[in-house]
Amino acid sequence: MARSSSGAIVAVLTAAALGGVGFLAFQAEAAPDRPASAHAPAKAGKDKTEDTGGKDKTGGAGADQGQAQNAVPENSGTGLRVVYGLAQKRVWLVGSDGKATRTYEVAPSTVSPPPGAYTVTSRSPQVTGSDGIPIEHVVRFHKDATGIVFGFSAAVDGSSPKPDPAKKTGGIREQPADGRAMWEFAVNNTKVVVVP
Missing domain, CATH: 2.40.440.10 (L,D-transpeptidase catalytic domain-like)
Incomplete structure (x- = not known):
């Protein structure tokens, strides 16, 4: 019983860790300091x-x-x-x-x-x-x-x-x-x- 309980805990912790890594990757992709080309084509601006x-x-x-x-x-x-x-x-x-x-x-x-x-x-x-x-x-x-x-x-x-x-x-x-x-x-x- 203790063995299966440990396995379940490890599985839950692994899933939580993977979810955290995925969330951090999502945040990094949407970071405002990333070049616009990393997200979508840059908007054409008017250069003075x-x-x-x-x-x-x-x-x-x-x-x-x-x-x-x-x-x-x-x-x-x-x-x-x-x-x-x-x-x-x-x-x-x-x-x-x-x-x-x-x-x-x-x-x-x-x-x-x-x-x-x-x-x-x-x-x-x-x-x-x-x-x-x-x-x-x-x-x-x-x-x-x-x-x-x-x-x-x-x-x-x-x-x-x-x-x-x-x-x-x-x-x-x-x-x-x-x-x-x-x-x-x-x-x-x-x-x-x-x-x-």
Whole structure:
């Protein structure tokens, strides 16, 4: 009797141990720090900054959306240029071959420049923005009749502006890495094309 009782206890303990191991394996499979590919296909995300090198890097289900973002807007001129899309709040740095080498989203200010072709008129490595924030890699391309200066810049601290609607400013804020790319690309007299 003692022998069969011991066997039953061992069987119960073995079953409990196997159940515990199975539960731990289930938890490990569902752990949030596991790569998404271990569970299911990764969701296509919207990358704010894409260094395309002329190629789409979004891939997967988002490839069509990524290609649309990377596509240089029609009627934006030819050759080497910066293209700023007002409605898309996006910039394309376009090489002499007509292909975007980089595209990224920007944060516009309270006033937008009119659509048209301009050239880079001046640059400053670092100044204080109209919002009082230190900015760097300032690339200016237009000053309107009322004195509003339009240009691209990045906040030194990486922040995005919270434009005061009561102030009329023309700063177009970039992320620091995008500001560096613009600075290296858009030297004085580089064409800047603003599209609706």
